[in-house]
Amino acid sequence: MIPAPFDYYAPTSLAEALTLLQRHGDDAKILAGGHSLLPAMKLRLASPSVLIDINKVAELRGIKVNGTVEIGAMTTWSAIEHHADLAKACPAMADAVALIGDIQVRNRGTIGGSLAHADPAADMPAVILAVDAQIHVEGPNGPRAIAAADFFTDMLSTALEPGEIITSITFDSHGAGEGSAYAKFPHPASRYAIVGAAAYVKMENGQVTACRVAITGAGPKAERQSAVEQALIGTDGSADAVAAAAAHAGEGMDMLGDIHASDEYRRAMCKVYTKRALLKAIERAR
Amino acid sequence: MTTITVTVNGIRYTSEVEPRLLLVHYLREHLNLTGTHIGCDTSQCGACVVHINGVSVKSCTTLAVQCDGAEITTIEGLSSDGQLHPLQEGFWEKHGLQCGFCTPGMIMAAADLLKRNPNPTEEEIRHGLEGNLCRCTGYENIVRAVRYAAEKMAAAQAAD
Numbered sequence: 104m105i106p107a108p109f110d111y112y113a114p115t116s117l118a119e120a121l122t123l124l125q126r127h128g129d130d131a132k133i134l135a136g137g138h139s140l141l142p143a144m145k146l147r148l149a150s151p152s153v154l155i156d157i158n159k160v161a162e163l164r165g166i167k168v169n170g171t172v173e174i175g176a177m178t179t180w181s182a183i184e185h186h187a188d189l190a191k192a193c194p195a196m197a198d199a200v201a202l203i204g205d206i207q208v209r210n211r212g213t214i215g216g217s218l219a220h221a222d223p224a225a226d227m228p229a230v231i232l233a234v235d236a237q238i239h240v241e242g243p244n245g246p247r248a249i250a251a252a253d254f255f256t257d258m259l260s261t262a263l264e265p266g267e268i269i270t271s272i273t274f275d276s277h278g279a280g281e282g283s284a285y286a287k288f289p290h291p292a293s294r295y296a297i298v299g300a301a302a303y304v305k306m307e308n309g310q311v312t313a314c315r316v317a318i319t320g321a322g323p324k325a326e327r328q329s330a331v332e333q334a335l336i337g338t339d340g341s342a343d344a345v346a347a348a349a350a351h352a353g354e355g356m357d358m359l360g361d362i363h364a365s366d367e368y369r370r371a372m373c374k375v376y377t378k379r380a381l382l383k384a385i386e387r388a389r
Numbered sequence: 390m391t392t393i394t395v396t397v398n399g400i401r402y403t404s405e406v407e408p409r410l411l412l413v414h415y416l417r418e419h420l421n422l423t424g425t426h427i428g429c430d431t432s433q434c435g436a437c438v439v440h441i442n443g444v445s446v447k448s449c450t451t452l453a454v455q456c457d458g459a460e461i462t463t464i465e466g467l468s469s470d471g472q473l474h475p476l477q478e479g480f481w482e483k484h485g486l487q488c489g490f491c492t493p494g495m496i497m498a499a500a501d502l503l504k505r506n507p508n509p510t511e512e513e514i515r516h517g518l519e520g521n522l523c524r525c526t527g528y529e530n531i532v533r534a535v536r537y538a539a540e541k542m543a544a545a546q547a548a549d
Contacts, residue, residue, distance in 0.1 A: 104430050104431075105409060105411070105414075106409045107409070108407065108408070108409055109408055109409060110408065111391060111408035111452070111454050113454075113455075113457075137450060137451065137452070137455075138432060138450055141432075141450050141451075141452070142431055142450060144409075145411075145430065145431075146431075154408065156452075156454075156455060158455065181444075185505075204520065205435070205519040205520025205521075206445060206498065206501065206502065206517060206519070206520055207432075207435065207438055207445050207446050207447045207498065207520045208432065208447070208520060210444045210445060210446055210501075211446055211447075211450070211451070292433065293433065294519070
């Protein structure tokens with residue numbers, strides 16, 4: 104399978120990439136890791152006439168971990184997977200990244216590319232929501248930050264404006280009493296999430312004082328689970344409390360259904376995987 | 390057309406390519422290196438795995454133009470001085486193939502795995518080769534072949 108013809112640019116700075124994007128507008132697509140875009144182009148589901156490859160923009164790569172985690176948009180899954188400090192700062196991200204695709208996909212795929220693509224079955228959107236990340240972008244009107252909760256607007260749709268490029272993702276490192284986890288039911292062939300649940304909890308004096316849960320794969324976009332969160336906050340985080348809270352998973356969500364998993368089955372799995380993620384997150388927080 | 394210069398298995402090539410040319414087509418059709426196979430063509434089966442700057446990638450999901458300046462290793466470049474790579478020997482000794490179609494990608498992926506984890510458990514090998522599909526063997530002998538290579542490479546290193 105061969106993509107339709109396109110003009111290719113490989114800028115070496117963000118400024119140059121933004122200028123090219125501005126010049127070519129809707130005809131152009133940004134090429135990050137290429138593991139969603141190139142397959143779509145080969146299937147002719149996408150036929151941009153201009154590709155702006157930002158793999159040579161070094162300023163968009165790298166991971167910084169202190170009190171805050173900062174991940175450059177062009178950082179590969181592989182770099183995230185093998186970053187020991189990041190795994191401590193956010194175990195949910197470490198859980199999720201090890202389950203993305205396979206080694207070769209993780210060697211090329213990038214966090215920024217994945218978030219911009221907003222595949223409904225991608226893993227990282229759930230984690231990004233659960234850690235309440237900020238997505239930093241730059242465009243013709245300068246830089247701005249978008250809260251994860253506002254970023255995913257619909258299937259394959261985000262709050263990114265035309266002409267904007269994601270530059271980095273930031274969130275707070277976990278401190279004492281905080282834990283997170285990601286649990287996933289993968290599609291057996293593609294490894295995409297049929298249902299994936301990310302959970303973050305904060306425990307103080309044996310009580311859950313903060314909780315964020317998000318589900319991906321089940322619906323058209325990754326979504327926070329506020330009913331689960333509200334049900335768990337104030338409890339002791341026991342197995343019974345988690346089971347009761349997780350029973351609210353998927354409430355109010357539109358469920359996808361296909362030959363691999365019906366909407367009803369996905370709804371049931373939302374509860375199961377939310378429970379698993381929460382139990383693990385609480386164990387890590389204690 | 391765009392001009393690229395790449396080093397493939399130690400040989401430098403300068404080529405005129407269309408931007409849409411996939412790396413796998415460049416290797417097979419421009420350089421006649423047909424050891425790299427096209428299986429699913431959808432980034433799932435791993436028959437097309439090669440190394441770019443030492444890292445395993447699926448060459449059906451990479452553009453040749455993206456490899457300008459890169460060092461590429463294909464299955465043809467894995468043996469040295471007429472000596473099979475321990476992985477190639479392992480697949481031979483442990484009968485890690487039947488039809489052989491997946492083998493080049495399987496070996497290139499396993500080579501990357503052993504570089505990061507020289508002594509993988511069976512479980513780690515299976516997880517590490519998740520991106521490579523084999524429709525003949527049931528994977529048992531492939532796992533044994535990778536273990537064989539790991540042990541052989543460890544023994545060779547200990548002897549040094």
